[in-house]
Amino acid sequence: MDASGAQEYDRMQELKAFDETKAGVKGLIDSGLQKIPKIFVRPADELEEELNHKRAQIEVPVIDMGGLDKVDQHKQIVEEVRIASETWGFFQVVNHGIPLNVLDEMLDGILKFNEQDVEEKKKYYTRDNTRRVIFNSNYDLFSSRNASWRDTLTLSFSDPHQNDSKELPALCRKSAVEYSKHVEELGNILLALLSEALGLEPEHLRNMGCAEGHRLTTHYYPECPEPELTLGTAKHSDPGFFTILLQNQINGLQIFFQNQLVDVQPIHGALVINIGDLLQLVSNGKFRSNKHRVVANHLGPRISVACFFSGPINKDKVFYGPIKELISEENPPVYKEVLLQDYIMKFVTAGLDENFLLNYCKA
Numbered sequence: 001m002d003a004s005g006a007q008e009y010d011r012m013q014e015l016k017a018f019d020e021t022k023a024g025v026k027g028l029i030d031s032g033l034q035k036i037p038k039i040f041v042r043p044a045d046e047l048e049e050e051l052n053h054k055r056a057q058i059e060v061p062v063i064d065m066g067g068l069d070k071v072d073q074h075k076q077i078v079e080e081v082r083i084a085s086e087t088w089g090f091f092q093v094v095n096h097g098i099p100l101n102v103l104d105e106m107l108d109g110i111l112k113f114n115e116q117d118v119e120e121k122k123k124y125y126t127r128d129n130t131r132r133v134i135f136n137s138n139y140d141l142f143s144s145r146n147a148s149w150r151d152t153l154t155l156s157f158s159d160p161h162q163n164d165s166k167e168l169p170a171l172c173r174k175s176a177v178e179y180s181k182h183v184e185e186l187g188n189i190l191l192a193l194l195s196e197a198l199g200l201e202p203e204h205l206r207n208m209g210c211a212e213g214h215r216l217t218t219h220y221y222p223e224c225p226e227p228e229l230t231l232g233t234a235k236h237s238d239p240g241f242f243t244i245l246l247q248n249q250i251n252g253l254q255i256f257f258q259n260q261l262v263d264v265q266p267i268h269g270a271l272v273i274n275i276g277d278l279l280q281l282v283s284n285g286k287f288r289s290n291k292h293r294v295v296a297n298h299l300g301p302r303i304s305v306a307c308f309f310s311g312p313i314n315k316d317k318v319f320y321g322p323i324k325e326l327i328s329e330e331n332p333p334v335y336k337e338v339l340l341q342d343y344i345m346k347f348v349t350a351g352l353d354e355n356f357l358l359n360y361c362k363a
């Protein structure tokens with residue numbers, strides 16, 4: 001075998017060895033390591049490109065949802081949602097109606113899950129995507145250019161029969177069930193605002209099934225001894241309709257805005273909302289699904305809970321294309337209609353592909 005072939009082989013071995021520990025990145029940190037293993041180091045071209053990134057000292061819009069029931073304020077909020085969704089694809093919301101203790105307990109449950117006895121945690125380690133509870137490090141470990149500095153626990157709330165919560169890990173069960181109920185309610189409120197912001201009836205997106213079923217993808221980003229060499233989450237856009245993200249007070253989330261990087265500053269009690277690829281698709285490009293990433297940090301752990309609304313992924317024959325009311329002769333469809341199950345499958349196998357929407361769904 002030639003030199004590069006041998007190198008590839010070593011890398012595969014290292015990835016497998018890491019995966020087989022089932023202890024994730026937290027396990028590496030607990031072993032007292034001072035340098036990050038090579039499988040986490042970004043390729044040289046990426047590290048070089050990093051030096052060219054400009055940082056902007058601007059803030060993602062913060063929208064106060066407090067006056068939603070008052071006619072004037074309602075109009076104003078819809079307008080703010082429209083502007084943020086068309087330009088940034090990101091905004092934060094405050095006074096969204098989910099009690100602070102529900103948010104804090106959700107984050108605390110995830111902290112406890114990740115910091116419990118490793119043998120207990122290992123029981124959930126899997127790469128079987130059909131499981132309701134999936135714990136692993138880097139869902140795309142074997143297909144990405146380099147591994148990222150995070151562990152992930154995903155809890156699915158996609159099927160009505162999944163109301164039975166006994167399968168969920170004990171340490172975060174109660175808080176996740178509670179948070180799930182609230183976040184679903186907020187999801188429906190946001191869908192009404194997003195529909196109105198598109199000039200549609202408030203029920204339009206909800207009737208399309210955009211908030212049917214959701215997944216809580218919870219991330220644990222341990223402290224990192226060499227944060228400049230890796231990332232917490234690689235640059236990507238979210239594949240579903242929209243995401244509600246809860247983060248603790250450790251920085252890390254950055255979005256790409258007008259060729260600059262913008263930090264999404266944690267605000268205690270706020271939630272970050274972002275438009276996903278499917279909403280960009282059904283809005284025929286009116287709303288933006290923006291690229292974002294998470295940087296690694298000397299400080300940790302950063303904890304985040306991404307709630308993905310990706311539609312009824314377990315139903316057959318669900319198709320999504322640009323909404324008819326939004327297309328006309330002047331506004332021809334930019335994207336083609338996709339079969340939801342097919343689309344999700346392609347996303348999962350593609351890994352975090354930067355140009356997923358363009359590659360698979362262009363009209």
Ligand code: OGA
Nearest residue numbers: 217219238253294304306
């Ligand atoms: C995601 C994501 C951001 C974060 O899970 O898609 O972008 O702060 N997460 O963890």
Ligand code: NI
Nearest residue numbers: 236237238292
């Ligand atoms: Ni994301």
